[in-house]
Amino acid sequence: MSEPVNNSLEIRADIQSQQVELSKSDIFGVLQNDRRRCVLEILRKQGNQSVRSLSEEIARLESGEEDPKSSVRKSIYVSLLQTHIPKMESLGVVSHDREHDTVELLPAARNFDIYMETVKKGDIPWSHFYLGLSTLAVVGSVTIYTGLFEWVTSSQWMLFVSVLFMATSVAHIHNVRKL
Known part of the structure; x- marks a missing residue:
């Protein structure tokens, strides 16, 4: 009687291990x-x-x-x-x-x-958030490159944008795992 169970378990394990596209x-x-x-x-x-x-x-x-x-x-x-x-x-x-x-x-x-990304009422999709963040990074970079803001160096801006994207990515991962 234990053989059908073992075969069943082997079949289930085989199915679960396959990545189906x-x-x-x-x-x-x-x-x-x-x-x-x-x-x-x-x-x-x-x-x-x-x-x-x-x-x-x-x-x-x-x-x-x-x-x-x-x-x-x-x-x-x-x-x-x-x-x-x-x-x-x-x-x-x-x-x-x-x-x-x-x-x-x-x-x-x-x-x-x-x-399956679900967006609660009042929230925005992550894709829109990243688009806004990227727009901020580009506008800030162009502004600094053209010399309109001299109080922030390009190195400081690059570090700020990198930390901002990293913090956002960590928050995104945390948010997705909660779902």
Whole structure:
């Protein structure tokens, strides 16, 4: 009896070790559905989850209620089991362990990182922030080069901009890991 478990574990380990490159069509096919996006976000933030806990969390998000109706939870549970999880599993994005009823992200889920940047209300995307920071660096460099600011040397400006970009990069990494 232990052989099927060992074979199953070997197959799962082999799948997890493979880095799957998904086509843009596959990526957008997954992301076009709110529930699949929610599954990816929940698993990224909270780690492995049971299908039941995923359906309960998605039901709370969709209904806006802390305790959604059981019919809503059941409908979401069924759609996850019959449609969404199998689609993502066939692409190698998640693995569903039916015996333990857990879903986990696989390495292929990294293909979605660039498309999943969430921006809270009132915040700006990091890409816009970096564009503004780069504009500041260029304008400051040109101003110093032309001699409009003589109280700052080009070496001081270069050091300031380098430290600013490094601090911003550290903040960005910290922010992304919190998500």
